[in-house]
Amino acid sequence: MDALPMFPLGAVLLPGELLPLQVFEPRYLEMVAQLTSSPEPPRFGVVLITRGHEVGGGDERTDVGTVARIVDCEQVPGGRLLLGCVGESRIRVRRWLPDDPYPRAEVDPWPDEGGDHRTEAVDEVGALVDELGGLLSRSAALRGIPVPGFPRLDELPGELGERIYALAATLPLVAVDRLRLLSAPGPGERLTVLTEALEDVIAAVRFRLSE
Structure with a gap:
């Protein structure tokens, strides 16, 4: 998988789960603008922040996450965006890239391994x-x-x-x-x-x- 835009959060997104997001930081507004203007389906990765904050950067992140697809995007007063997203599939981060202009990472798909269970x-x-x-x-x-x-x-x-x-x-x-x-x-x-x-x-x- 090519470099994927990433949105570190203070929560874990599971595959199949709905994710509402309010976007107001300039870096993520730019990310959404680029994703929604592309002919490709607008997708980004979600990982958990283990230390630090969602706003401002400088956080520490997990290397396991979920691909999220934007299914609804609404602009609201104040220049903010309200996104409706859905988790699609699990990923592992191979390498983080510079946060320029927004977080990005090289990731690999991580499908389920094995099928045995009691x-x-x-x-x-x-x-x-x-x-x-x-x-x-x-x-x-x-x-x-x-x-x-x-x-x-x-x-x-x-x-x-x-x-x-x-x-x-x-x-x-x-x-x-x-x-x-x-x-x-x-x-x-x-x-x-x-x-x-x-x-x-x-x-x-x-x-x-x-x-």
Whole structure:
């Protein structure tokens, strides 16, 4: 893959996930202008900032990310742009290029590796999602707010690796766990990471309910 424009963020974008963005920095306004004026589909890479800030540069970034495609672009007062994007595929950064005029990197596609997984692992994830949903419903009832339901892994469309991403996108996972999911080589490892992340979330919710 050729050099790809990059948009480091304080969040992890998963393949298949929707990403709304507000663009106001001159460097990213220029990036979007170039992407949307090209005959090629407007795509850029998203990676997590591990240290520093989204605005101003000088940040430290992960070397695993996701290609995002712009599907909607709206100009709003103040010279800002509102973007609607969708995560498409996973990438690894081979080499960062100078941030001139905006971040760019040489990247390689990173498709899922292998396909083996424990059959019972899918059931374990389903049971944990059900448990988390029940706990969050109790928490929401105490606070008088609604709680969204979660899809079932075995009912989502696509290959297993894609379905895990789709489920994870609906769950209240921290950025570190989302990055671990994105960095897992294949579906089997991703199921293990998701199981561990769900157990941590469930423990945290149980603790809050016990206070």
